[in-house]
Amino acid sequence: MKRALVLVLALTAAASAAPVPLVTPPAGWVPDPEQAAQLAQKVAALKHFGGGGKLTVAADAHVPKTPGVALFVTRISAEQLAITRELAAREVIDDLKNSAGKPYDWRVLPASSAKAIVARAEWTDAGAATQTVGMVVIAASEARFVAVRGECFSADKADGAAVNACVQALASLDPGVPVAERIAFEPAPEGSPPAAEPTPPSKSDTAPRLTDGQDVQMAPIRVAPERQEADRRPVYLGGAIVVIAALSWWNRRRREKFEREESPDRAGDADGADDADDLAAAARGDKPKDDA
DSSP, X not given: OHHHHHHHHHHHHHHHTOSSOSOOOOTTOEEOXXXXXXXXXXXXXSOOTTSOSOEEEEEEEEEOSSSSEEEEEEEEEESSOSSOHHXXXXXXXXXXXXXXXXXXXXXXXXXXXXXXXXXXXXXXXXTTTXXXXXXXXXXXXXXXXXXXXXXEEEETTSOHHHHHHHHHHGGGOOOSOOGGGOOOOOOOOTTOOOOOOOOOOOHHHHSOXXXXXXXXXXXXXXXXXXXXXXXXXXXXXXXXXXXXXXXXXXXXXXXXXXHHHHHHHHHHHHXXXXXXXXXXXXXXXXXXXXXX
């Protein structure tokens, strides 16, 4: 809100500080600074003369004592143009014609002896029940290009005398360029192609270069160390040793078991052999082994 207010005040100041009045209002009409500020703000927000370049916008608004009629005037000037004067003049003329919609009166006058191009339109708005007479005056010097535009708005039942006074005031529109400094030129033909948009930079122009980052400070980037797989070979080796030890222990237990199972058999065989010897000795009349 504050920014918009500052812009409005700046534009209003530009309008009041204009070295040459934009228009000579009808006698008895009073200025309307609030509507002038709103008009200047709207005009400044639009693109003019092909875009680009520094523009100066001034605006005036005047109303009579009786309601129903109003005179609005804007002056736009540029020291440098992005397009030719001829194309800029055509743009200004077409803008007035497009604003009129379907004008019932439309005319474009060639450059006069005052080296100014004038376009005029009259149209009605049935929905708003208003009638408008608009005029634009275009002039240029070697250093400036200026378009001043005035519009008379009137309601259907407005005072006829006030409407006529407003329309006559349009003849006093002043671009603010002295006639002695003006240069003669004609607008570009109707239907001329509009101004080309600025060519966007190519990818090669915007692509980063190795030297682009020499003065760039970058925060250190922390990179997490790569997670390494654990070496499982010692685990496998230890497992194998445990398995071998278990097998050895199991085999030893089995061998001991077999040995225990075989020991009684062998003792029986030895006892049988001794008994046989004793019987044989008894038969021979010898003493048994146990008695010897």
